[in-house]
Amino acid sequence: MSGSFRGEEVTGETLRQLGEIEVIRRLARGLGQAVNVLVGIGDDAAVVRSEDDGHDLVLTTDAVIEGIHFAAGARSAAVGRKLAGRLLSDLAAMGAEPLWILCNVAAPARTSFRALKQVYAGMKRIAARFGAHIVGGDLSRADELHLHGFAVGRVPHRRAVTRSGARAGDAVFVTGTLGGSILGGHLRFTPRVKEGLWLRKSGWPSAMIDVSDGLLRDLGHILRSSRCAAEIELRKIPVSSAARMLGDGVSPLDHALRDGEDFELLFTVPAGKAEQFIRSWKDTFRLRCTRIGTIRSGPVSINLKEAGGSLSRIYGLGYDHFSCRVGKRP
Amino acid sequence: MSGSFRGEEVTGETLRQLGEIEVIRRLARGLGQAVNVLVGIGDDAAVVRSEDDGHDLVLTTDAVIEGIHFAAGARSAAVGRKLAGRLLSDLAAMGAEPLWILCNVAAPARTSFRALKQVYAGMKRIAARFGAHIVGGDLSRADELHLHGFAVGRVPHRRAVTRSGARAGDAVFVTGTLGGSILGGHLRFTPRVKEGLWLRKSGWPSAMIDVSDGLLRDLGHILRSSRCAAEIELRKIPVSSAARMLGDGVSPLDHALRDGEDFELLFTVPAGKAEQFIRSWKDTFRLRCTRIGTIRSGPVSINLKEAGGSLSRIYGLGYDHFSCRVGKRP
Known part of the structure; x- marks a missing residue:
């Protein structure tokens, strides 16, 4: 059924039965108060x-x-966690410290309060882990x-670390491994907030983005903003075990290049600092960080270098929210 | 058809045809740059x-x-104006100066770009009128x-002026006239930003809210937050001409008490200052401002005083987003 969460969460009182005021009162109670929040949920706005x-x-x-970012019948806490995780990942990609989150929920009146409460609980857990507070929102x-x-x-x-600072010669790095998030990673990922903050504070990256639409497409965003090209070494791509498990006729490498929702950080580091950077990273994090290529001058495009040394030029699109095309031109 | 705007706006290229990147590029171009905006639309986040x-x-x-806040086939610019107007009205009700607005659009892939552009144009016009800038958002x-x-x-x-500062004896005021927004006012209202700022700066109101859910229900929000009752003089209610035009068997007064989306300001002023306040208001604004009643001590409730002097106690609900009940207990 559309507009529904997993079975065991849809028992109990519905939003229609409780009414908006009681729903908001109960949600606010579950969120508690935080330092720096002068007015939380329950007024015209948060202060x-x-x-x-x-x-x-x-x-x-x-x-x-529903139906785009999660399937009907998903666990409601996982859906809340995903929303907050996506927001935290955006902040991480700017090197920003998370502070406050607001959430609008639009849901059928028959939605159970229990499911909505779990959405908020999922958001709150991941937000609290990175020091952010849920301070408001709207129910419709x-x-x-x-x-x-x-x-x-x-x-x-x-x-702030933007997408537009990449320059020819910069090394291209990506954290973690890529591909196959459809097997569950898209609901369970850890936003790279700590890594994003460290990268910004230590000043390594010239440009940064999180991998939400797929490696090629997100790299394309950096290249468009920075007006340059990139050469990517396919043998360096950190292919996830999920990408290898899919067995759907698409190669694990193609999954790693094109799947979205890994929420790893993709960033560039000036050529002269790349070796020093990777040593510093290894001293600080256990999370994998891989150099996958180099920024080049020239029109916006991605050159994929195969193991044998042959090149193919890709105008990679990855996930488009409206067209869902994956484009490849000769 | 669901997911559609007025006919003349749904010609031209669709979001699917243009793709997300081109849609965002074109929208960003239409918004321009503003002082205080270091990074606008087109990065992971606005700065x-x-x-x-x-x-x-x-x-x-x-x-x-669609279907809740506007009918399928509404003018897209009016829908954008309504969204920004609602946000500005919330800020007005806190006495806040508007700064930045972000807008998420979730739309069918067959939506025309022209309609989406008009949504943004409608938002931008009303935002600019009050000094706010559109700085980002998300398309899904x-x-x-x-x-x-x-x-x-x-x-x-x-x-910030909250809902919780009303005290027994305070006078209750409302700006403008009420009721019948369904005839078009819900799309054309002017958010009371100037009035809200002036009220906060001059320090008159002890509590304030905007009338979005209906007078009785929004007064109920103030009373619940401030833990007090109110006595309302029905003959003082400023009934709008739209409420009188409806002719749907519900009295104009009932429309003024219970209709939502007037987006006028409802606020309380300490008893000793009420006369000085109304003189000062009249020196400053041409907009009507009416004293409609008085805050009383006692359990949260609204006593409606009829012209003859008889009282009826109402636990008014107005518009509930989930139940749509209007409650009246003897």
């Missing part, structure tokens, strides 16, 4: 305090929609189940 | 600068959903058409 001037604010939004009735989240983070003035 | 420390941030969210595919907006404003530290 928060950013303790320290010298910072820029980082604002991001994301959506998690709808036929489809949509979660729309909004997050605020901060970075020291003009220190 | 903004709040110029001045001594302020708290005010964060709010709202949704505009969905079967239902949903807009989810997020806004950031600011108030001097601890000066």
Whole structure:
């Protein structure tokens, strides 16, 4: 059934039975109060305090929609975790410290309160792990189940890491392994908040993005913003075990290149610093970090270098929310 | 058809035909750049600068959903205006200065780009009128058409006007006229940003809310937060001409008491200041502002005083997003 979560979570009172005021009262009770939150859930807006001037604010939004970002019958806590995780991953990709999250829920009136509470519990757990607080949101009735989240983070003035700073010669790195998130990783990933903050503070990356639409497409975003090309060594791509397990006729490497929702960090480091960077990374994190290629000058494109040394030029698209095409031109 | 705007706006290229990257590029071009926006649409997140420390941030969210907040076939610019207007109205009700707006659009892939552009144009016009900038958002595919907006404003530290400050004896005021927004006011209203800022700066209101769910229900929100009762004089209610035009068997007064989406400001002013306040208001604004009653001590309830002097006690609910009940107990 559309607009529903896993079976055991859809018993108990529905949103229609409780009414909006009682639903909000119960959700707010579960969230508690936090330092820096002057007015939390239950007024026209949340009022928060950013303790320290010298910072820029980082604002991001994301959506998690039934049938697109999760299947009907998914666990509601996992869906909440996914929404907050996506927001945290966006902040991580800017090198920002997470502060506050708001969440709009649009759901059928027959949705059980228990399921909604689990959505919030899932959001709260992952947010709290990275120091962020849920401070508000909006509830609406709808036929489809949509979660729309909004997050605020901060970075020291003009220190946000954007997509537009990559330069010819920079080394291209990616954290973790890629591909096959459809097997469950898209609900269980850890947003790379700690790594993003460390990268920004230590000043290594010239450009950064999180891998949400697929490696080729997200690299394409960096290249478009930075107006350059990239050469990627296919044998270096860190293919995940999930990508190898899929066995759907698409090669594990193609999954690693094109699947979305790994939420790893993809970033560039100036050529002269690349070796020093990778030593410093290994001293700090156990998480894998792989050099997969190099930024080149020239029109926006990705050159895939095969083991034998042959090159194919790809105008990679990965996941397009509207067309779902994966494009390859000769 | 579900997921559609007015006919003349649904010609031209669809979101599926253009693809997400081109859609975002074109939308960003239409929005321009603003002071205080370091990174706008097109990166992982927006980066903004709040110029001045001594302020708290005010964060709010709202949704505009086809079939709930607007009918299929509505003008797309009016729908965008409504979303931004709702957000600005929330900020107004806190006495906050609007700064930044982000908007998530979830739409069918067959949606025309022209319609989406008009949604953004509608948002931009009303936002610009009150000094706010559209700085980001997210596009997703969905079967239902949903807009989810997020806004950031600011108030001097601890000066936000909440719902919880009403005290026995305070006078209850409402701006403008009420009822019948279904005839078009719900798409055309002016958010009371200037009035909300003036009220906060001059320090009159002890509590404030915007009338989105209906007068009785929104007054109920103030009473629940402030833990008190109210006495309302029915002959004082400013009934709108739209409420009088409806002619649907419900009295114009009942429309004024219970209809939602007028987006006027409802607020309380301490008893000793009420006369001075209304003189000061009349010196400043042409907009009507009416004293409709008085806050009383006692359990949360609204006593409606009829012209003859008889009282009826109402536990008014107005619009509930999930149950749509209007409750009246003897």
